[in-house]
Amino acid sequence: MxxxxxxxxxxxxxxxxxxxxxxxxxxxxxxxxxxxxxxxxxxxxxxxxxxxxxxxxxxxxxxxxxxxxxxxxxxxxxxxxxxxTCKQVHDLTMTHLHVVRDKINALQEMERALSDMVAQCGQGNVPDCPIIDAMFGI
Amino acid sequence: MxxxxxxxxxxxxxxxxxxxxxxxxxxxxxxxxxxxxxxxxxxxxxxxxxxxxxxxxxxxxxxxxxxxxxxxxxxxxxxxxxxxTCKQVHDLTMTHLHVVRDKINALQEMERALSDMVAQCGQGNVPDCPIIDAMFGI
DNA sequence: ATACGATCTGTAGTTACTACAGATGCAAGA
DNA sequence: TCTTGCATCTGTAGTAACTACAGATCGTAT
Missing domain, CATH: 1.10.1660.10 (Multidrug-efflux Transporter Regulator; Chain: A; Domain 2)
Structure with a gap:
């Protein structure tokens, strides 16, 4: 090579x-x-x-x-x-696969939280905003 | 405020x-x-x-x-x-939610590819490695 | 006053790129 | 050969979102 x-x-x-x-x-x-x-x-x-x-x-x-x-x-x-050995490559790849899965899980939690917030924000005309309230922890 | x-x-x-x-x-x-x-x-x-x-x-x-x-x-x-308006917040949040979903999808594709590669790398004793081969496009 | 942990400002580093700016290379056409 | 215009070079700095010093000062307790 x-x-x-x-x-x-x-x-x-x-x-x-x-x-x-x-x-x-x-x-x-x-x-x-x-x-x-x-x-x-x-x-x-x-x-x-x-x-x-x-x-x-x-x-x-x-x-x-x-x-x-x-x-x-x-x-x-x-x-x-x-x-x-291929085992070393395998191990590194498995570790990486786990990291990818963790990232997917984190993003899915994020998606859920965001979807909930959006669902509470219905008509969009109210000055008080449930999304903003949620961000302020209200 | x-x-x-x-x-x-x-x-x-x-x-x-x-x-x-x-x-x-x-x-x-x-x-x-x-x-x-x-x-x-x-x-x-x-x-x-x-x-x-x-x-x-x-x-x-x-x-x-x-x-x-x-x-x-x-x-x-x-x-x-x-x-x-809450609509503006809603729109920004929806845009963001879409980005999050795209990221999830991309990561899931990554996970699939990685899982396939790992599945082909069975016993870990072979100097020729299907994971490496896959990376080299072989 | 002293000691020690907290805090300050400024600078630089991490990761993985990306974007110039000014200078030079290279190939095609006149 | 000269000219032109695109390709390429090196070096520097920027992006995003932090993070980590180093040396100096603050603040509180003894």
């Missing part, structure tokens, strides 16, 4: 379009070490390999699943380590 | 304990204009009124319900305006 394929190189704009990751976000990920520094043209422009593209796509998918950059860093550690 | 009650004054620590809002967060809210600047002691310490306490409690509840500070700013505008 460290062997650079003698394939075409991608510019950053191309990489952005291929992966759906914003150009500035790509540079951000590089800056904070999530993705490796790519080769450069003689003029200093970034030249990404297919491997770079795959790696960035990984980041994009993982972000889409709600993994934090820190967690993604950990996942890459496991990938690059090669002695890591 | 602009009439200061001649009641006891709260220090910031007291206010923090009463409302559950962190001291530094209280100062942050003041700095960005969410809450008004309180009176000060001769020595320069903040002295909060019961009205300040109510207002901060409002912020705390609204934050708990996921309203952004910008939205809370808007709600206070409606409260302080006194010509605003």
């Amino acid at each position: 460290n062997v650079k394929q003698s394939s075409r190189a991608y510019g950053i704009g191309e990489l952005s379009r291929e992966t759906g990751v914003n150009i500035e976000t790509i540079r951000y990920y590089e800056r904070i070490g999530i993705t490796p520094k790519p080769d450069r043209s003689a003029g200093g422009n970034r030249q990404y390999s297919m491997d770079d593209l795959k790696r960035l796509s990984f980041v994009k998918r993982a972000r889409g699943l709600g993994f934090s950059l820190g967690e993604i860093r950990g996942l890459f550690g496991m990938v690059d380590d090669q002695s890591s | 602009n009439v200061k009650q001649s009641s006891r004054a709260y220090g910031i620590g007291e206010l923090s304990r009463e409302t559950g809002v962190n001291i530094e967060t209280i100062r942050y809210y003041e700095r960005i204009g969410i809450t008004p600047k309180p009176d000060r002691s001769a020595g320069g310490n903040r002295q909060y009124s019961m009205d300040d306490l109510k207002r901060l409690s409002f912020v705390k509840r609204a934050r708990g319900l996921g309203f952004s500070l910008g939205e809370i700013r808007g709600l206070f505008g409606m409260v302080d305006d006194q010509s605003s």
